[in-house]
Amino acid sequence: MTDTALPAPGPEARAHSERLVAAITAQIDAGGGAIAFSRFMDLALYAPGLGYYSAGARKFGADGDFVTSPELGAAFAECVIDSLSPVLREIGNEAVFLELGAGSGAFALAALEHFSRTGTMPAQYWLLEPSADLRERQQILLRDALPAEDFARCRWLDNEPTTPWRGVLFANEVIDALPATRFVIRGDEVREQCVGRDGDGNFCFVERPADAALREIVRAVERDLDAPFAEGYCSEILPQLPAWIAAIAEQLQQGVMLFVDYGYPRREFYLPERRDGTLVCHYRHRAHNDPLFLPGLQDLTAFVDFTALAEAGTQMGFEFAGYCTQASFLINNGLADRLAAIEAINDLAERYRRHQEIKKLTLPGEMGERFQVMGFQRGIDFSRGMMLGDLRRRL
Numbered sequence: 001m002t003d004t005a006l007p008a009p010g011p012e013a014r015a016h017s018e019r020l021v022a023a024i025t026a027q028i029d030a031g032g033g034a035i036a037f038s039r040f041m042d043l044a045l046y047a048p049g050l051g052y053y054s055a056g057a058r059k060f061g062a063d064g065d066f067v068t069s070p071e072l073g074a075a076f077a078e079c080v081i082d083s084l085s086p087v088l089r090e091i092g093n094e095a096v097f098l099e100l101g102a103g104s105g106a107f108a109l110a111a112l113e114h115f116s117r118t119g120t121m122p123a124q125y126w127l128l129e130p131s132a133d134l135r136e137r138q139q140i141l142l143r144d145a146l147p148a149e150d151f152a153r154c155r156w157l158d159n160e161p162t163t164p165w166r167g168v169l170f171a172n173e174v175i176d177a178l179p180a181t182r183f184v185i186r187g188d189e190v191r192e193q194c195v196g197r198d199g200d201g202n203f204c205f206v207e208r209p210a211d212a213a214l215r216e217i218v219r220a221v222e223r224d225l226d227a228p229f230a231e232g233y234c235s236e237i238l239p240q241l242p243a244w245i246a247a248i249a250e251q252l253q254q255g256v257m258l259f260v261d262y263g264y265p266r267r268e269f270y271l272p273e274r275r276d277g278t279l280v281c282h283y284r285h286r287a288h289n290d291p292l293f294l295p296g297l298q299d300l301t302a303f304v305d306f307t308a309l310a311e312a313g314t315q316m317g318f319e320f321a322g323y324c325t326q327a328s329f330l331i332n333n334g335l336a337d338r339l340a341a342i343e344a345i346n347d348l349a350e351r352y353r354r355h356q357e358i359k360k361l362t363l364p365g366e367m368g369e370r371f372q373v374m375g376f377q378r379g380i381d382f383s384r385g386m387m388l389g390d391l392r393r394r395l
């Protein structure tokens with residue numbers, strides 16, 4: 001459970017967490033003594049003004065809790081844009097780039113600068129960001145850094161698009177931040193992991209029988225794996241994934257959806273030895289496995305079942321375009337150009353920094369293999385962008 005070596009928060013951060021604990025406690029009491037773990041995760045991350053993503057914690061980058069690919073530098077965004085520019089060009093004047101969950105805005109900034117440099121600017125750059133705090137940070141960053149005519153192309157959406165559009169939908173590390181349902185196998189029963197309070201009033205795990213819908217999707221996974229889960233097996237599942245994809249992609253008439261995240265194909269996600277799931281908590285660059293620790297001050301994430309994502313995308317009528325590691329995707333989409341640009345840098349310290357960035361993005365022990373890319377297409381061919389190292393046979 002919690003590593004006692006985790007750094008203690010300051011008084012202000014602790015008080016913030018205590019306010020969130022009080023809000024979650026009220027929901028537990030109103031819920032008859034327990035709430036589903038997915039509800040706990042939703043509140044811990046997104047409770048308005050209090051959740052980890054909704055409040056003002058630093059989160060991203062060296063001074064925060066974790067580093068994402070766009071936070072390392074511009075190379076990741078530039079390769080993604082190189083892969084998607086032909087799609088936007090083919091769609092023409094009305095092409096839109098929609099970024100989900102834009103975090104600090106680092107991807108959007110690098111992407112818009114690269115679009116501008118390469119003369120491939122889409123008609124509009126939409127951002128869909130549920131956190132008011134992050135949305136404000138993105139607006140400040142992009143307004144201050146971009147020329148006015150490029151900033152004018154940015155539009156923050158309040159909801160998923162409800163009218164037809166054409167273009168590209170992109171999400172880096174968003175699915176891992178969706179509230180995950182945790183299930184446990186006890187005897188012949190599927191149970192749902194919930195959060196309640198122990199005798200001292202502290203949060204603790206409790207279980208309740210799964211409802212029919214959860215039971216059925218867990219049993220469907222077992223059928224797909226051709227083996228029942230063992231006694232005590234606990235893991236995560238995203239019952240909301242098909243509806244989530246349907247809501248964000250329903251109005252995309254022609255274009256591509258591209259998702260980057262850490263995850264596994266289903267068979268590897270639910271390996272028998274992965275008996276406690278894939279949930280990871282990030283707190284000041286330490287990864288640990290106690291989601292009940294200091295709510296509001298740490299990120300909670302679960303790996304992505306890429307087989308479930310492939311099913312959800314194709315059920316929406318999209319054609320599967322490909323599935324590969326992040327390293328293969330970047331190599332297939334302009335990594336050599338990034339490396340050539342680094343060689344031309346005279347400042348040795350900057351050249352070293354940029355080499356480190358490429359290593360982190362691509363080495364198997366860093367983000368190169370743990371992070372994977374899945375693409376879908378509708379009315380356009382994107383399979384070239386996903387050509388190298390196609391892993392679809394593992395799904």
Ligand SMILES: C[S@@+](CC[C@H](N)C(=O)[O-])C[C@H]1O[C@@H](n2cnc3c(N)ncnc32)[C@H](O)[C@@H]1O
Pocket residue numbers: 053060068069070071100101102103104107128129130131134171172173174177178
């Ligand atoms: C781990 S951060 C990744 C941020 C950024 N994409 C990056 O790579 O640095 C997760 C992001 O997804 C956002 N998010 C969470 N749920 C979302 C949803 N349902 N739709 C869109 N964005 C969401 C969070 O607010 C946050 O900006």
